[in-house]
Amino acid sequence: MSEPAPAICVFAGSSPGARPQYAAAARALGRELASRELALVYGGGNVGLMGILADAVIESGGTAVGVIPSALADKRLGHDGLTALHVVATMHERKALMADLAQAFIALPGGIGTLEELFEAITWAQLGIHAKPCGLLNAAGYYDPLLRFLDSSVENRFVHPEHRDMIHVAAEPELLLDRLLATHVPVVEKWIDR
Secondary structure, three states: OOOOOOEEEEEOOOOOOOOHHHHHHHHHHHHHHHHOOOEEEEOOEOOHHHHHHHHHHHHOOOOEEEEEEHHHHOOOOEOOOOOEEEEEOOHHHHHHHHHHHOOEEEEOOOOHHHHHHHHHHHHHHHOOOOOOOEEEEOHHHOOHHHHHHHHHHHHOOOOOHHHHOOEEEEOOHHHHHHHHHOOOOOOOOOOOOO
């Protein structure tokens, strides 16, 4: 029995967003994951950037694994063309399984859910719960305001510079994946003034 392909967990919007560059970034990331034989692990949806991403992986011959809570699966929001679709009871179980299956995390443009998932992954790395790199695919500058906020959090001594630097950012999937796959997550004490 062969080893499963290394996997990247991608958080993404359930909407395609207002700009065509967001969908283009999702398609490009999906194709790049497949070309590198990296499995996609994601929220299992068939809508928005989530669906566009999964479709691109599948169309490129890659592996796409979804994890969806039963409440969303019951609304027929699960993608039915995936390599595997895990239906779990809760959002907490969804995030835990996605994290267990993946070696790194990427956020495409998305809303509150995408940000919540991304920041949980970053927090877990910050606390040493895992040592998996995290990145933002900054399509069309979508995350520029968030990056300015994070820089302000460093300036105001709520975030260590080393923890801010744990968030890799690139506008192109190839560059972001290169950075994530070459990263060693540092161990830095969380408390700034301790």
